[in-house]
Amino acid sequence: MVVKVYGDRLSQPSRAIIIFCKINGIEFEEIRTDILKNQHHSPEYKEINPMRQIPAIVDGDLKLFESHAILIYLSCAYPQVASTWYPDDVYKRAKIHSVLDWHHNFLRRGAAGFIFNTVLAPLSGIHSYPQVIIQVEEILLRSLSKLEHVWLKDGPFLAGNSQPSIADLLLACEIMQLELLSEKDRHRILSPYVKVVKWVEDTKSAVAPHFDEAHELLFESQKRFREQMATKAMKTQARSKM
Amino acid sequence: MVVKVYGDRLSQPSRAIIIFCKINGIEFEEIRTDILKNQHHSPEYKEINPMRQIPAIVDGDLKLFESHAILIYLSCAYPQVASTWYPDDVYKRAKIHSVLDWHHNFLRRGAAGFIFNTVLAPLSGIHSYPQVIIQVEEILLRSLSKLEHVWLKDGPFLAGNSQPSIADLLLACEIMQLELLSEKDRHRILSPYVKVVKWVEDTKSAVAPHFDEAHELLFESQKRFREQMATKAMKTQARSKM
Structure with missing residues (x-):
C-alpha cells in the first residue's frame, strides 16, 4: 500500500x-x-x-x-524519516510549529496573494484592486524581512536549525512561487534578502535532485506566463497610445 | 516557576x-x-x-x-493535560492539525477580517473598502458552513471527537469574536448554523466557568462598541438628511 x-x-x-x-x-x-x-x-x-x-x-x-x-x-x-525533519524534542518542535503557523498568516498570505493578484488574476481576466495589490505586497515584503532577520538569525535553516525541517521545505517552496513574476519584479522583491536567497539554495541542495525535478512544471509555466504578461502589457501600451 | x-x-x-x-x-x-x-x-x-x-x-x-x-x-x-486536548494517536492528532491549519486560512481570515473591517476599522477612523468587506464576509460564511457540515459532521466536537481538543477551544474563541457585531448582524451571520451555535455552548460548558470569565472583557467592549457604532450610524444618517 x-x-x-x-x-x-x-x-x-x-x-x-x-x-x-x-x-x-x-x-x-x-x-x-x-x-x-x-x-x-x-x-x-x-x-x-x-x-x-x-x-x-x-x-x-x-x-x-x-x-x-x-x-x-x-x-x-513513517519511521525512516529522520527526526531533524520534525524534531522529537518538545522545545525544538514548538519552534517548528511557530514557524509553520507564522507561514499561514504572513509569508503565504503575502506571496500567494501577490502572485494571484499580479499574475494569475490578470491572466484569467479577474479584476484585481490596486489597494489589494499594495496590501499583499506590503505583507510579502514584511514577511521576507522577518524571514531574514528573525527566522534565519541563528542558523542556516529556519528557527536556528542546522538541518532542514518540514518548515524549510514548505516555506522554500512558497518562495519559489515568486518565479512566476517577471524577472524584474522577482529581482526587486527578493534580492535585498540575501540570507533568504541563500537559504532557498541550501534547502534545494539538501533535497537534491528532487527540488529541481518537482519545480520543472513551475519553470515551464514561468516561461508561458511571462510571455502572456509581456503580450498583455504591449497591448495595454498600444491601446493607451491610440 | x-x-x-x-x-x-x-x-x-x-x-x-x-x-x-x-x-x-x-x-x-x-x-x-x-x-x-x-x-x-x-x-x-x-x-x-x-x-x-x-x-x-x-x-x-x-x-x-x-x-x-x-x-x-x-x-x-505539562503532564497533567489530558490527552483528549491533543491526542497521542497519530491519526487523531493529524486531524487536529488539519483543523488548526484550516482555521488559519479560512475561519480566522473570515471572522477576524469581518470584525476588523466592519467594527474596529470604522471605530478607529480607518477606511474599509466595500469589496474587502464583501470578500471577508463570504470567507466567513463559507467557513461557518464548513464548520457545520464538515468539521462537526461526525460528533459533538471538531473532527468527530467526543471531548474538546485544543482546536475546539481556539475555534470557539474565534467565533466568540462575532459578539462584537451588532446583535442583528451577529444573529444574521451565526444563527443559520445550528450545530456551530450548539458546539460553542458545549465547548463553553466543558471548560466552565473559565470560558465566561475569560470573555468578560469582550462583553464589556461589546457594550461600548455597539453604543459607538449606533452613535456613528445616527450621525451618518443625520448628515445624509442635511
Whole structure:
C-alpha cells in the first residue's frame, strides 16, 4: 500500500509533499489534480477533500488535507524519516510549529496573494484592486524581512536549525512561487534578502535532485506566463497610445 | 516557576490560552499587553516576540508565539493535560492539525477580517473598502458552513471527537469574536448554523466557568462598541438628511 498524493506541481504545498516523500523514500502515487482545469472541484475529489483544495493524501483509511498537517503526519507515521525533519524534542518542535503557523498568516498570505493578484488574476481576466495589490505586497515584503532577520538569525535553516525541517521545505517552496513574476519584479522583491536567497539554495541542495525535478512544471509555466504578461502589457501600451 | 502569558483578553487566541491554562491547572502569570494601547509594539515586548503580536508565552528559557504552537507545546510539556486536548494517536492528532491549519486560512481570515473591517476599522477612523468587506464576509460564511457540515459532521466536537481538543477551544474563541457585531448582524451571520451555535455552548460548558470569565472583557467592549457604532450610524444618517 502506498500513499496517494493528490496535488498539482503548480501548487507550492503539493511540491513540498512530493519532495518530502522522495527524499525520505516514502512510496507514493502522485495523482495529478489539475487546478487550472478545476479538477479539485470534481465530485470524486470532494470525497477525498470536502474543502476542495489541494494537496490531500490518502494513506489507508486516513484522508488528510492541509499541507502542514500532512508533512507532520508523514514525519510521525513513517519511521525512516529522520527526526531533524520534525524534531522529537518538545522545545525544538514548538519552534517548528511557530514557524509553520507564522507561514499561514504572513509569508503565504503575502506571496500567494501577490502572485494571484499580479499574475494569475490578470491572466484569467479577474479584476484585481490596486489597494489589494499594495496590501499583499506590503505583507510579502514584511514577511521576507522577518524571514531574514528573525527566522534565519541563528542558523542556516529556519528557527536556528542546522538541518532542514518540514518548515524549510514548505516555506522554500512558497518562495519559489515568486518565479512566476517577471524577472524584474522577482529581482526587486527578493534580492535585498540575501540570507533568504541563500537559504532557498541550501534547502534545494539538501533535497537534491528532487527540488529541481518537482519545480520543472513551475519553470515551464514561468516561461508561458511571462510571455502572456509581456503580450498583455504591449497591448495595454498600444491601446493607451491610440 | 510559572508560565508567563502575554496577551489581551480582547484577542481570541489570548483567551484560548488563558482558559486552557486554567482548566488544566497550569500555573501562569497573565501579563496584559494592551493592543488598543499598542503595548505589543514596545521595545520590551519585541524581546519576547519579535513579530510584535499577541499572545506569546515565556516558559523558562523558551519564548514562544503563535497560539496554536503555544497550546500544542503546553499540551506536551505539562503532564497533567489530558490527552483528549491533543491526542497521542497519530491519526487523531493529524486531524487536529488539519483543523488548526484550516482555521488559519479560512475561519480566522473570515471572522477576524469581518470584525476588523466592519467594527474596529470604522471605530478607529480607518477606511474599509466595500469589496474587502464583501470578500471577508463570504470567507466567513463559507467557513461557518464548513464548520457545520464538515468539521462537526461526525460528533459533538471538531473532527468527530467526543471531548474538546485544543482546536475546539481556539475555534470557539474565534467565533466568540462575532459578539462584537451588532446583535442583528451577529444573529444574521451565526444563527443559520445550528450545530456551530450548539458546539460553542458545549465547548463553553466543558471548560466552565473559565470560558465566561475569560470573555468578560469582550462583553464589556461589546457594550461600548455597539453604543459607538449606533452613535456613528445616527450621525451618518443625520448628515445624509442635511
